[in-house]
Amino acid sequence: MQDKEASQVPVCPRLxxxxxxxxxxxxxxWVLLGPERVIETEGPANEILRRCDGRRTVTQxxxxxxxxxxxxxxxxxxxxxxxxAELAAKRMLAA
Amino acid sequence: xxVPLAGAKFPAPLGLLAELTHRCPLACPYxxxxxxxxxxxxxxxxxxxxxxxREAVALGVLHVHxxxxxxxxxxxxxxIAGAAHDVGLYTNLITSSVGLxxxxxxxxxxxxxxxxxxxxxxxxxxxxDRIADYAGAHARKxxxxxxxxxxxxALTINVVIHRANIDHVTALVELAAVLGAGRVEIxxxxxxxxxxxxxxxxxxxWAQVHQAMLAVEQIRPHYADRLVxxxxxxxxxxxxxxxxxGGWARRSLNVTPSGRVLPCHAAETIPGLQFxxxxxxxxxxxxxxxxxxxxxxxxxxxxxxxRSCALREIDFGGCRCQALAIAGDARAADPACxxxxxxxxxLALAEQESSEADIRYSYRGRGxxxxxxxxxxxxxxxxx
Numbered sequence: 001m002q003d004k005e006a007s008q009v010p011v012c013p014r015l016x017x018x019x020x021x022x023x024x025x026x027x028x029x030w031v032l033l034g035p036e037r038v039i040e041t042e043g044p045a046n047e048i049l050r051r052c053d054g055r056r057t058v059t060q061x062x063x064x065x066x067x068x069x070x071x072x073x074x075x076x077x078x079x080x081x082x083x084x085a086e087l088a089a090k091r092m093l094a095a
Numbered sequence: 096x097x098v099p100l101a102g103a104k105f106p107a108p109l110g111l112l113a114e115l116t117h118r119c120p121l122a123c124p125y126x127x128x129x130x131x132x133x134x135x136x137x138x139x140x141x142x143x144x145x146x147x148x149r150e151a152v153a154l155g156v157l158h159v160h161x162x163x164x165x166x167x168x169x170x171x172x173x174x175i176a177g178a179a180h181d182v183g184l185y186t187n188l189i190t191s192s193v194g195l196x197x198x199x200x201x202x203x204x205x206x207x208x209x210x211x212x213x214x215x216x217x218x219x220x221x222x223x224d225r226i227a228d229y230a231g232a233h234a235r236k237x238x239x240x241x242x243x244x245x246x247x248x249a250l251t252i253n254v255v256i257h258r259a260n261i262d263h264v265t266a267l268v269e270l271a272a273v274l275g276a277g278r279v280e281i282x283x284x285x286x287x288x289x290x291x292x293x294x295x296x297x298x299x300x301w302a303q304v305h306q307a308m309l310a311v312e313q314i315r316p317h318y319a320d321r322l323v324x325x326x327x328x329x330x331x332x333x334x335x336x337x338x339x340x341g342g343w344a345r346r347s348l349n350v351t352p353s354g355r356v357l358p359c360h361a362a363e364t365i366p367g368l369q370f371x372x373x374x375x376x377x378x379x380x381x382x383x384x385x386x387x388x389x390x391x392x393x394x395x396x397x398x399x400x401x402r403s404c405a406l407r408e409i410d411f412g413g414c415r416c417q418a419l420a421i422a423g424d425a426r427a428a429d430p431a432c433x434x435x436x437x438x439x440x441x442l443a444l445a446e447q448e449s450s451e452a453d454i455r456y457s458y459r460g461r462g463x464x465x466x467x468x469x470x471x472x473x474x475x476x477x478x479x
Contacts, residue, residue: 008320016277018210018249022183026107026155033185035210035251035278036325038109038157091277091323 008088014054016094107155110347119165120193122228124293124456125255125284137353141171145178150378152182159184167194180207192239210249217260228458244275251278257297264307283329287361298449331445336413336429343391356381361416365425398426400434
């Protein structure tokens, strides 16, 4: 199951058409907006999603996050992969 | 490090349905707009919409749905869509696409449109155009869908289903996938406004509803990697009500073409409710204080069986308009709930009306002409 989810994440992830990050000044929070969807993206999630530009690889994203946060690289890699797999399952990443 | 996706609860509204006009070239018998439409002369101008969008953002709204009628009937649609985008709203156009050509679509993308929700009436042109009472509509929609996808805009295909097209759900989902949609919404007709007038011709049989749900669940895994499929059980055959609008005055607002602000699309069917207009009040005051929004907010207004029900803050008693239409009391439990004393009557009504073999539509604004659709014997025999 884990492998199947991971396999849906492209090498260089980017957000699907109609999906975008937005700073909601009213709630003072970053949100990911899509058709009929609002997902709040707190600090690290937002840092990951900002880097999903279709040019950076997942590995590069993990490297950059490792420079930002003090956690173990393996923990960060798991979090990045989990988040991207969840978004892929919701069809929020471009195929 | 922890990256939660589940968001905090948002107490402020998330969505605004902006009905830009009641004008529409199509005459779909399931139209849920009111029997008496608002006039073109009373429509809000683009500058007022722009102000409403700014106030909506300040209130917490994130999504705006530009709807109608047919929003493309407005010559200033580009200006309105651009104004929505400029204040940061996720801008969705709900359209039949009649009135949108390649150039206008491209310009809508340029001004920041995020998403297009395009309606289809059926899988083939003959049936679809008969339902919409508009020759050539289906072919134009297919062309528009491809244009939308080519432009890189996100596309949802929306199909309102009813007795004449419900047996085609599998093919409708396939068509949405072929057209390149990222999402397909299979929505049962909702019986308000003009649709209530045609309920007898629209109501599917339980056998049809059941078969359609099975069919969608069967094909869902096949499309899991490319298509989100949203399908909801229709109220008349449900056992529990839906949290209509996510609860009255909790998640969204609806602004009519003339600027009246409603807690839901059909709220004007409830007599005695007082609606405020954006021409006279700021949106924030309307959301917080207007009598119509306060009428059924929360749970204080409830009667039994809702008042003591464990699910009262889950479904909020269902739909107020349906309670009025079927139970005769907007404070009653939605008769879609099996705890409502009116539930058996609602189900009996659906079974009786859906057993009619012929489908005769009454079209809005098309005089007395009535279109009859022959239903195959096998279908009508499913009546329970």
